[in-house]
Every structure is written in structure tokens, then in C-alpha cells.
Amino acid sequence: MSSGTLSSCLNHPSIEAVGRCKQCGKPFCGTCEILGPTGRFCSDACKQRHEVFVKRASKLDDMRRTSGVFGKLMARLKKLLVYAAAILIIAVVIHFFGVRVPIVSDIISKVL
Ligand SMILES: [Zn+2]
Ligand SMILES: [Zn+2]
Numbered sequence: 001m002s003s004g005t006l007s008s009c010l011n012h013p014s015i016e017a018v019g020r021c022k023q024c025g026k027p028f029c030g031t032c033e034i035l036g037p038t039g040r041f042c043s044d045a046c047k048q049r050h051e052v053f054v055k056r057a058s059k060l061d062d063m064r065r066t067s068g069v070f071g072k073l074m075a076r077l078k079k080l081l082v083y084a085a086a087i088l089i090i091a092v093v094i095h096f097f098g099v100r101v102p103i104v105s106d107i108i109s110k111v112l
Pocket of ligand 1: 021022023024025026041042043046
């Protein structure tokens with residue numbers, strides 16, 4: 001009876017595992033081990049799945065980076081739009097009240 005630090009292989013219960021799959025975390029022995037560019041895996045399916053995952057993660061990271069620059073620009077544009085809208089609203093309000101408030105309509109007639 002051997003009691004190692006790692007559990008036995010996923011496919012060979014009698015053989016002690018040498019590592020764990022980077023994709024699913026299952027233990028594998030030296031025979032079952034599959035080496036991939038992104039790590040060690042229990043099966044080819046796990047290797048491929050992890051490669052797709054890594055590719056997708058890096059793509060997402062790229063998207064986040066570009067959207068960060070784009071987002072800053074959009075935030076600046078939004079701020080400008082908010083200012084423009086606020087000025088427009090104030091102008092409309094002043095103009096609307098200007099009909100009844102002589103001082104304000106006097107200012108408007110001087111500005112325009
Ligand atoms: Zn696996
Ligand atoms: Zn095995």
C-alpha cells in the first residue's frame with residue numbers, strides 16, 4: 001500500500017500520478033501525461049480546451065486594453081455632451097422664464 005502526496009492516475013488507479021491536469025485538475029501518470037504549449041494535461045481534449053481558453057483570455061485582454069483607451073475617449077465625449085445638454089437646458093429655461101422675468105430677458109437681449 002503506497003500513500004504518496006499525489007493521488008493515483010485518472011486512467012490507471014494502480015499507478016501514482018505525477019501531476020495534475022491544468023484544465024480539469026485531474027491527476028495523471030507519466031504515460032497519460034500530455035504536454036502542451038500551455039502546460040501539462042490529462043488528455044488531448046483538455047490540452048486543446050486549455051489552448052482555446054488561453055487564446056480567448058488573451059483576446060479578451062486585448063479587447064479590454066483597446067476598450068480602455070476607447071472608453072476614456074467616450075467618457076470625455078459624454079462629458080462634453082452633458083455640458084452641451086446642460087447649457088442647452090439652461091438656455092431654454094432662461095429663455096422660457098425670460099418671457100416673465102424682465103431682468104433675465106434683458107440679459108438675454110444684451111447677450112444675443
Ligand atoms: Zn484534464
Ligand atoms: Zn495513467
